[in-house]
Amino acid sequence: MPNYDYILAGGGAAGLSLAYQLTCVEGEKPSILILDLDNKRKNDRTWCFWTNAATGLEEVYYRTWKQMWFYGEGFEKKIPLGDWQYVMLRGIDFYDWMRAHFARCGGVDFVQAEVVRIEDDPLQPRVHTRDGNVYAAKWVFDSRVLPGSVQVDRKRYHLLQQHFLGWEVETEKQAFDAEALTLFDFRTPQHGVMRFMYVLPFSPQRALVEYTLFSENLLPQSEYETALKEYLASVVGVERYRVLDVEQNRIPMTDYPFPRRLGERVWAIGTLGGRVKPSSGYAFWRIWQDARQMADSLRRYGDPTHVHLSPRRYRWFDQVMLNVMYRQGHQTKRAFTALFRNNPPQRIFGFLNEANPWWEDILVLASLPLPPFLGAFLRTQILRKI
Numbered sequence: 001m002p003n004y005d006y007i008l009a010g011g012g013a014a015g016l017s018l019a020y021q022l023t024c025v026e027g028e029k030p031s032i033l034i035l036d037l038d039n040k041r042k043n044d045r046t047w048c049f050w051t052n053a054a055t056g057l058e059e060v061y062y063r064t065w066k067q068m069w070f071y072g073e074g075f076e077k078k079i080p081l082g083d084w085q086y087v088m089l090r091g092i093d094f095y096d097w098m099r100a101h102f103a104r105c106g107g108v109d110f111v112q113a114e115v116v117r118i119e120d121d122p123l124q125p126r127v128h129t130r131d132g133n134v135y136a137a138k139w140v141f142d143s144r145v146l147p148g149s150v151q152v153d154r155k156r157y158h159l160l161q162q163h164f165l166g167w168e169v170e171t172e173k174q175a176f177d178a179e180a181l182t183l184f185d186f187r188t189p190q191h192g193v194m195r196f197m198y199v200l201p202f203s204p205q206r207a208l209v210e211y212t213l214f215s216e217n218l219l220p221q222s223e224y225e226t227a228l229k230e231y232l233a234s235v236v237g238v239e240r241y242r243v244l245d246v247e248q249n250r251i252p253m254t255d256y257p258f259p260r261r262l263g264e265r266v267w268a269i270g271t272l273g274g275r276v277k278p279s280s281g282y283a284f285w286r287i288w289q290d291a292r293q294m295a296d297s298l299r300r301y302g303d304p305t306h307v308h309l310s311p312r313r314y315r316w317f318d319q320v321m322l323n324v325m326y327r328q329g330h331q332t333k334r335a336f337t338a339l340f341r342n343n344p345p346q347r348i349f350g351f352l353n354e355a356n357p358w359w360e361d362i363l364v365l366a367s368l369p370l371p372p373f374l375g376a377f378l379r380t381q382i383l384r385k386i
């Protein structure tokens with residue numbers, strides 16, 4: 001039976017990030033196996049996050065923006081991001097970069113296979129694949145997740161989806177402000193749930209335009225397409241364009257406390273380890289930081305347990321926000337408008353990154369409309385209901 005130091009069941013953002021952090025460290029040469037269903041040779045997604053510091057990912061930045069547009073209820077503004085930037089990576093660049101890194105460092109095997117079972121053991125957990133192979137390791141990290149596969153007890157926890165259809169379009173005439181992304185454009189009918197357009201402009205004639213919803217249920221395919229067509233025609237003002245690429249998926253948004261420990265020597269990482277921020281659906285930056293902390297913990301303590309947990313105040317805010325989206329989706333446009341009207345983006349980014357001093361967080365909370373948030377607070381924190 002092939003034997004490794006670490007096995008990563010799932011080699012997406014989380015599996016690759018952790019393998020990256022464990023390799024090319026002076027004086028160490030761990031053996032690592034990455035098992036994934038997919039060969040990771042196509043551009044299956046774009047990842048974005050915001051930062052005001054070096055990240056170690058600069059080599060794979062595809063685009064960065066220093067300004068953003070916000071279009072809300074009676075408020076629209078092009079907002080400078082100060083010392084922050086909004087960063088976009090392409091999945092394929094990240095996968096290729098990882099492959100090059102592993103080839104340089106050595107010690108990493110990649111096998112394309114479906115993991116069907118992980119057998120826990122206090123010394124040597126084993127991973128079984130569909131083709132009948134069994135691999136052993138000292139530690140196994142599980143990040144196997146497929147769209148729609150996250151299930152939670154819906155009576156106890158919120159489970160919304162961030163679902164979207166994005167078209168990368170090339171227009172005949174100049175239509176986009178390439179200097180500034182559009183983080184939220186609420187100039188699209190809400191129909192009682194949070195819906196907005198998200199635009200990543202690459203040039204005045206090329207952009208990724210994404211119709212995004214935070215809600216419980218998906219839409220029929222034609223509704224996403226109609227919304228995009230209407231937005232391009234009536235808001236962007238273009239009738240003639242080519243769709244170069246399509247991005248569609250869903251991200252689970254839940255307050256379910258995903259267990260990190262799945263066995264004596266089996267740990268959950270990525271989406272499966274609860275790394276998706278429940279109220280925003282952003283995960284990439286959290287996954288990257290988690291991988292750093294986990295690799296450090298393995299080095300210093302010989303186990304992966306010493307990782308950062310979300311401070312309590314952010315966990316309850318996530319619950320309250322999910323509840324507002326779940327029960328009062330029609331209020332979200334107003335709430336996000338208040339958020340961006342009353343706070344500099346740096347404060348909002350710090351809040352969403354769970355890295356603000358507490359008094360900045362109080363200012364964020366004080367800027368939100370009271371009735372929906374107070375109602376959601378009472379419901380989730382006092383009555384313990386969803």
Ligand SMILES: Cc1cc2nc3c(=O)[nH]c(=O)nc-3n(C[C@H](O)[C@H](O)[C@H](O)COP(=O)(O)OP(=O)(O)OC[C@H]3O[C@@H](n4cnc5c(N)ncnc54)[C@H](O)[C@@H]3O)c2cc1C
Pocket residue numbers: 009010011012013014015035036037038044045046047048049113114115116143144145146247248249250251269270271272281282283284285287
């Ligand atoms: C289209 C899209 C865009 C997103 N954009 C952003 C963004 O802009 N910013 C952000 O912060 N987050 C974003 N996210 C959310 C989040 O960052 C990603 O979902 C991220 O990839 C999660 O990392 P992960 O490792 O948990 O899952 P994945 O990256 O999906 O990796 C899971 C891996 O497990 C593999 N797998 C599944 N089942 C098995 C099995 N049985 N055996 C072997 N392998 C298996 C899959 O093939 C996959 O490679 C986006 C998500 C999607 C889907």
